[in-house]
Amino acid sequence: MVRKYVALLRMKYIEMLAYRLATIVWMTGAITQPLITMAVWMNIDPSQSDAFFFYFMAVIFVERMTSAWDVWELDREIREGTFSNYIIRQLHPIHWAIAENVVYKLLFLVILVPIWAVAALFAPALRFDISGGQLLLFLAAVLLGAALRFLLSYTCGLLGFWVTKVAAIYGVLEVISLFLSGRIAPLEMLPPFLQQWSIFLPFRYMIGFPIDIINKAANGDGIMKGFVIALIWAAVFIIVLQFVWKAGLKKNQAVGG
Amino acid sequence: MIEVKHLHKSFRVHVRKAGWLDAVRHLWKREYRVVEAVKDVSFTIEKGEIVGFLGPNGAGKTTTMKMLAGLLHPTSGEIKVGEYVPFEQRAEFKKMMSLVMGQKSQLIWDIPPMETFLVNKAIYDIDDRAFRRTLDELVELLELEPLLTKPTRSLSLGQRMRCELAAALLHRPAILFLDEPTIGLDVHTQEKVRRFIADYNREHQTTILLTSHYMGDVTALCDRIMIINYGQLIYDGELAVLTEKLAPYKRLEVQFAEVPNVRWEDYGEVAEIEDGNVVLRVMREKVAEVSAHFLQHFRVHDINIQDPPMEEVITRAFQEEVPHGS
Numbered sequence A: 001m002v003r004k005y006v007a008l009l010r011m012k013y014i015e016m017l018a019y020r021l022a023t024i025v026w027m028t029g030a031i032t033q034p035l036i037t038m039a040v041w042m043n044i045d046p047s048q049s050d051a052f053f054f055y056f057m058a059v060i061f062v063e064r065m066t067s068a069w070d071v072w073e074l075d076r077e078i079r080e081g082t083f084s085n086y087i088i089r090q091l092h093p094i095h096w097a098i099a100e101n102v103v104y105k106l107l108f109l110v111i112l113v114p115i116w117a118v119a120a121l122f123a124p125a126l127r128f129d130i131s132g133g134q135l136l137l138f139l140a141a142v143l144l145g146a147a148l149r150f151l152l153s154y155t156c157g158l159l160g161f162w163v164t165k166v167a168a169i170y171g172v173l174e175v176i177s178l179f180l181s182g183r184i185a186p187l188e189m190l191p192p193f194l195q196q197w198s199i200f201l202p203f204r205y206m207i208g209f210p211i212d213i214i215n216k217a218a219n220g221d222g223i224m225k226g227f228v229i230a231l232i233w234a235a236v237f238i239i240v241l242q243f244v245w246k247a248g249l250k251k252n253q254a255v256g257g
Numbered sequence B: 001m002i003e004v005k006h007l008h009k010s011f012r013v014h015v016r017k018a019g020w021l022d023a024v025r026h027l028w029k030r031e032y033r034v035v036e037a038v039k040d041v042s043f044t045i046e047k048g049e050i051v052g053f054l055g056p057n058g059a060g061k062t063t064t065m066k067m068l069a070g071l072l073h074p075t076s077g078e079i080k081v082g083e084y085v086p087f088e089q090r091a092e093f094k095k096m097m098s099l100v101m102g103q104k105s106q107l108i109w110d111i112p113p114m115e116t117f118l119v120n121k122a123i124y125d126i127d128d129r130a131f132r133r134t135l136d137e138l139v140e141l142l143e144l145e146p147l148l149t150k151p152t153r154s155l156s157l158g159q160r161m162r163c164e165l166a167a168a169l170l171h172r173p174a175i176l177f178l179d180e181p182t183i184g185l186d187v188h189t190q191e192k193v194r195r196f197i198a199d200y201n202r203e204h205q206t207t208i209l210l211t212s213h214y215m216g217d218v219t220a221l222c223d224r225i226m227i228i229n230y231g232q233l234i235y236d237g238e239l240a241v242l243t244e245k246l247a248p249y250k251r252l253e254v255q256f257a258e259v260p261n262v263r264w265e266d267y268g269e270v271a272e273i274e275d276g277n278v279v280l281r282v283m284r285e286k287v288a289e290v291s292a293h294f295l296q297h298f299r300v301h302d303i304n305i306q307d308p309p310m311e312e313v314i315t316r317a318f319q320e321e322v323p324h325g326s
Helices: A002-018 A020-029 A032-044 A046-066 A070-080 A094-122 A132-161 A167-180 A192-200 A208-214 A220-251 B020-025 B061-068 B091-096 B113-123 B128-142 B157-169 B187-204 B215-221 B239-246 B284-297 B310-319
Strands: B002-015 B031-045 B050-054 B076-081 B097-101 B175-179 B207-211 B224-229 B232-238 B249-256 B269-274 B277-283 B300-306
Touching: A002 A020, A002 A094, A002 B113, A020 A094, A032 A046, A046 A094, A046 A132, A046 A208, A070 A094, A070 A132, A070 A167, A094 A132, A132 A167, A132 A208, A132 A220, A167 A192, A192 A220, A208 A220, B002 B061, B031 B061, B031 B224, B031 B232, B050 B061, B050 B187, B050 B215, B061 B076, B061 B175, B061 B207, B091 B097, B097 B157, B113 B157, B128 B157, B128 B187, B157 B187, B187 B207, B187 B215, B207 B215, B224 B239, B224 B310, B232 B239, B239 B310, B249 B284, B277 B284, B284 B300
Parallel strands: B050 B207, B050 B224, B097 B175, B175 B207
Antiparallel strands: B002 B031, B002 B076, B224 B232, B249 B277, B249 B300, B269 B277
């Protein structure tokens, strides 16, 4: 399996280099929405400007590290019939997608971390003071968030075996997630009932939860509880994905000649 | 090697009439129709055979092939490829077969074919030596050397198909499914691909099932053909036998100095009459007699006797039920 991953990562890296421009546009384009949202909040409550600045910079970082695009890829591949080429080969197609995620996110990491470090020299609001343990917890939460978003996106993509243009369904989830993950506003600013919901739904663990750790907005108990809930969701997604995969293969029409 | 018994596949298709009103009505009321793509198909293919699978568009050949490759679940019936049931998706099964689809590329589009080859090497656990050996052989047979490092998207269709074949054969599958491997290729490249398939089969005893629209592929490669139409296998046997059964006539082309005024129907079926050139379909046993008669009684510039073109034979087969061949 290690050899297979080495080969897939290498190939995805070469492929990414072939898409240099698209990759850069894609990365910078995703920054716009959090920046505008940040400007809006700063305007509403100028006294909290620094906090908003830190929060939304963290949103940009975490959002890029956990972003998932697999639903669009699968939607297209299943609809056009090219997915067949993955099914017939001796390796589950999900590994191709995992390798792609790893390559792109490593790229985001090596670009975003130095940018943050340099920016922190000039903007004190970006500096943070946490222990090594907390940093590890933050990274673990980011990883878990990436896994959750990936699993949800991939599972939705597999629904393409039943529905054409399945990305529309995922679009609805994205809108819900916009609010409940903390992308539009820090979760503590949501109405209490939404805050309650967000704790038990998976979306918070895709973006808001890691930020709460680095922000020190979550205490030890909250962090523990968060990891447990996120892990339960990950397990649920894995089970659903396997079920959808098996049922999907039965349903597969392998379109196209 | 391949055993298929009473194979059925039906699809539920959503029916929709054209027009706005119907489009709106279908938002809440959907009608479905069951289409039987494959009906009670049975056959066996032995190791090392090359079998041509023919049929008009939508006849069920690709559907059958996809079931053999494990992409589609049969509605009922049995399929065994080697010792495996394809739709169970066992790793051992995937390692022993390969599927090449003329219209669906497995090569990664924006990077050179060599990268796909390296990924396949890892996926199929091919060791370095075996990979080198196989690759060298394929590069030579398919003349791939100059193509290996160009991005796939910049290759011509023919170049891509040659790389496609190489990618499919790197793990030395015992069974190769070829779905329209020569589609869209020019005559010269078609010929190249055919020669490669024939040589490869002879060299490695690979079992090959091939679908094609081009009669040339079939006549050049397959001794045995299966014809499928409306989902049913209507012929399974030797190509030569089919020709005799369906075309008990020869094509007699005569160039007269002056077209005689006779009833051509007395000699055979008229295919074409134009400027002194007459083409007749004459029953095999009467060919000698009819040509002798023409030469004796009329001024003939040229005379030419041929077997009917394969296209004509197959088109007939598609139109009528053919008794099973030997």
